[in-house]
Amino acid sequence: NPTAFLLDEPLSNLDAELRISTRAELAALHERLSATMVYVTHDQIEAMTLADRIVVLRAGRIEQIGTPLDLYNHPANLFVAGFIGAPRMNLLPVKLAPGGTGRSSLTLDGSAGFEIDGNVSAANGDVTLGLRPHHVGLADAGKGDIAASVALVEALGSETIVHAKISSGRTMLAVVAGQCSVASGDTVDLKFDTSHLHLFDNTGLRIAVS
Structure with missing residues (x-):
């Protein structure tokens, strides 16, 4: 015993x-x-x-x-x-700046940008954005947060893992429920669920959003 x-x-x-x-x-x-x-x-x-x-x-x-x-x-x-997590979290360098009232602005890949609710308790500048693949979806052209080119599609039946390259050459993963018709070489828009977004400062520590 x-x-x-x-x-x-x-x-x-x-x-x-x-x-x-x-x-x-x-x-x-x-x-x-x-x-x-x-x-x-x-x-x-x-x-x-x-x-x-x-x-x-x-x-x-x-x-x-x-x-x-x-x-x-x-x-x-x-x-x-x-x-922690599989597939692993997407991690991308972004620029952080004040946004509208009670909001913060994030710019990634040099030009694509969006705002999130909350004030970020850290100095503005270079930070790392984290977003799990299950919180990245596919959107119609022009209706997503960033354009990407599909590099690989893993069809698992119950879900589909899409490997997509953005203009910087970095690969982002999106996990789509069920089966989808995208194929390697297609151009897609990626849509972020910003309610599940993570931010990290230049030392790698988590940044609080309030």
Whole structure:
């Protein structure tokens, strides 16, 4: 009757189907025993589905501690933002400036820009915009936030992952529910859900928007 279990990437050598079923058994075991389990993994899904609390480590240093959804919704810095979530978060350099009353202005890719609600509690200038692929959609020409060229389409059936290059040459990922008819070489407009936008300062720390 151990008081704690130490597991170091226990599922890493299993095939995909067995990994899913064993992950579910581990979750059920943890609930039944009510014992502490310290679980080391690089797998995003394992961390998000099994953990009560996640400790993100980099080179032996703790970057952030919190519940899975805390880390997913409020990453403390660029490393956590890029590490938690699959596909990984889109991270783009942008210019930050005051906007209209109670708003802030963001300019990306040299010319495309939009405003967001809230005042940003940081110095204006160069910052990093973070937006998860599930919060980037496809829009009709001229009705999106930025134009892009489709480089790759991953059709998964239940959803479609679109890899699109903007004019700076950077690739953005958009996850579209269901199936869509875009193909490599198509020109599309990307539409951002700014209610889920993240901003990071030039040291990589999260910027609060109030």
